[in-house]
Amino acid sequence: MGATAPDLHQWRKRLQSLPTFVAVQGTEVAGFISYETNGHIELLYVTPSYARRGVASLLYCHAERALLSAGVTELCTEASLVAKPVFERFRFVVTEEQEISLRGALFRRFAMRKRLVTTPPGASGDASQGGP
Numbered sequence: 001m002g003a004t005a006p007d008l009h010q011w012r013k014r015l016q017s018l019p020t021f022v023a024v025q026g027t028e029v030a031g032f033i034s035y036e037t038n039g040h041i042e043l044l045y046v047t048p049s050y051a052r053r054g055v056a057s058l059l060y061c062h063a064e065r066a067l068l069s070a071g072v073t074e075l076c077t078e079a080s081l082v083a084k085p086v087f088e089r090f091r092f093v094v095t096e097e098q099e100i101s102l103r104g105a106l107f108r109r110f111a112m113r114k115r116l117v118t119t120p121p122g123a124s125g126d127a128s129q130g131g132p
């Protein structure tokens, strides 16, 4: 049996409380990323017609930069099977495979982490362990 429809009121409430970057092309939303200020990437979504055009990478880059400049040293997320290779590309590593029950359906997901390394004062180069 499939999952039941999401509760839009809950989604609106959840999104209102999270810092979010939105990628917009003309009048269309191409994607968004929402995160918690402790470094937890809560949501990453790209509209299917914009897939594989670097939208998720661009959004992630902005979020990582914002979190890094806020002093966050480690990022984490729970990635779906679809998002796992994307976060691996962003240099996250899997710490745990999980099975969760959501609105009546079972999903596999992956707890993932990425350590951010700040550049010592005076040193040049990238501020984090590689880019996305």
Ligand SMILES: CC(C)(COP(=O)(O)OP(=O)(O)OC[C@H]1O[C@@H](n2cnc3c(N)ncnc32)[C@H](O)[C@@H]1OP(=O)(O)O)[C@@H](O)C(=O)NCCC(=O)NCCS
Pocket (backbone or CB within 6 Å): 043, 044, 045, 046, 047, 050, 051, 052, 053, 054, 055, 056, 057, 058, 078, 079, 080, 082, 083, 085, 086, 087, 089
């Ligand atoms: C997963 C998702 C965010 C990827 O967005 P995207 O804009 O297509 O990703 P990008 O174009 O920035 O891709 C960056 C890299 O990630 C990897 N990647 C992206 N999509 C992939 C896929 N479907 N399968 C395997 N690798 C993938 C590739 O290495 C890609 O680089 P490349 O295109 O140069 O090969 C998007 O497909 C999506 O929103 N899916 C549905 C919702 C979802 O599962 N969200 C995650 C919840 S945690």
